[in-house]
Amino acid sequence: DTGVSQDPRHKITKRGQNVTFRCDPISEHNRLYWYRQTLGQGPEFLTYFQNEAQLEKSRLLSDRFSAERPKGSFSTLEIQRTEQGDSAMYLCAGQRELVLDTQYFGPGTRLTVL
Amino acid sequence: SQQGEEDPQALSIQEGENATMNCSYKTSINNLQWYRQNSGRGLVHLILIRSNEREKHSGRLRVTLDTSKKSSSLLITASRAADTASYFCATDKTGANSKLTFGKGITLSVRP
Numbered sequence: 001d002t003g004v005s006q007d008p009r010h011k012i013t014k015r016g017q018n019v020t021f022r023c024d025p026i027s028e029h030n031r032l033y034w035y036r037q038t039l040g041q042g043p044e045f046l047t048y049f050q051n052e053a054q055l056e057k058s059r060l061l062s063d064r065f066s067a068e069r070p071k072g073s074f075s076t077l078e079i080q081r082t083e084q085g086d087s088a089m090y091l092c093a094g095q096r097e098l099v100l101d102t103q104y105f106g107p108g109t110r111l112t113v114l
Numbered sequence: 115s116q117q118g119e120e121d122p123q124a125l126s127i128q129e130g131e132n133a134t135m136n137c138s139y140k141t142s143i144n145n146l147q148w149y150r151q152n153s154g155r156g157l158v159h160l161i162l163i164r165s166n167e168r169e170k171h172s173g174r175l176r177v178t179l180d181t182s183k184k185s186s187s188l189l190i191t192a193s194r195a196a197d198t199a200s201y202f203c204a205t206d207k208t209g210a211n212s213k214l215t216f217g218k219g220i221t222l223s224v225r226p
Contacts, residue, residue: 002156033213042202042216043157056211091156095212101145101164103214107156 004029004094004106012112013082020078021090021109029094032075033103034067036060037089049075050097082113119217120203126223133190135220137203138183144206146179147214148188151200160188160201195226 003026013019025032031050035043046065047057051072061067064082069075079086089110093103121136137146145164149157163170163179163186170177176189190197200221204214 002159006156031212035214040218042204042218043214045213045215048211048213056213089154093157093214101162101206101212102147102159103212104159105149105157110154 002094002104002106004092004104006090006092006106006109008109009107010110010112012114014114015084016081018078018080019082019111020076021111022074022076023092023106024074025092025094025104025106027073028096029104030072030097031095032069033093033095034075034077035091035093037091037108038087043089043091046077079111082111084113087111087113120201120220122220123218124221124223126225127193129193129195129224129226131193133193133197133222133224135188135190135201135222137186137188137217139186139203139205139215140184141205142208143181144208144212146177146186147204147206148175148177148186149202149204149216151202151219153199157202190222193222193224195224198222198224 005024007022033048034046037043049069064080067077089108091108093105095103147162148160161172174191179186200219202219204216
């Protein structure tokens with residue numbers, strides 16, 4: 001158990017609906033990363049936070065995606081007007097800034113867009 | 115874009131045998147990490163090797179890194195059925211703010 005939790009674990013939605021996912025890292029994780037993983041592929045970087053500041057966003061993160069980490073603790077990832085291509089596993093990972101190495105992943109949120 | 119390429123894509127062995135998985139990458143790195151993922155689950159960190167290290171051990175795991183060839187290998191000794199999973203190498207590229215770049219993964223099946 002990495003101590004990183006994600007909610008919900010599964011989400012089924014209809015195309016065009018908005019969804020929001022939550023990630024709770026452990027308190028020592030200054031950095032928080034979001035990744036997306038489609039079937040048969042490795043995870044791909046979406047965005048990351050250092051404390052509450054969002055420092056980098058991937059080109060994969062279209063305008064329909066927004067992420068926040070308001071108090072530097074938990075983070076949310078929202079997808080507006082979902083499309084079938086958004087179906088994937090969304091993973092978050094925490095990392096301690098002082099030791100820039102291991103990222104500890106949560107169990108992921110599996111999104112299915114019908 | 116994915117930097118790492120794991121080889122082979124799939125590996126099937128008998129319990130008790132050793133499993134060797136390889137990873138190649140393209141750009142300079144700070145470190146390389148190996149993760150395991152059981153079907154439909156999150157990623158479990160196995161081992162990290164820094165760019166100035168050549169070999170590292172953790173229990174039944176042995177990782178090597180050859181920065182001149184931009185390649186790494188993961189050896190699992192005395193495999194068990196519970197080792198059945200997908201294995202990913204991930205690189206922390208130099209100057210990339212520690213975001214990880216993953217390969218497509220290797221599917222390991224250990225037959226009891």
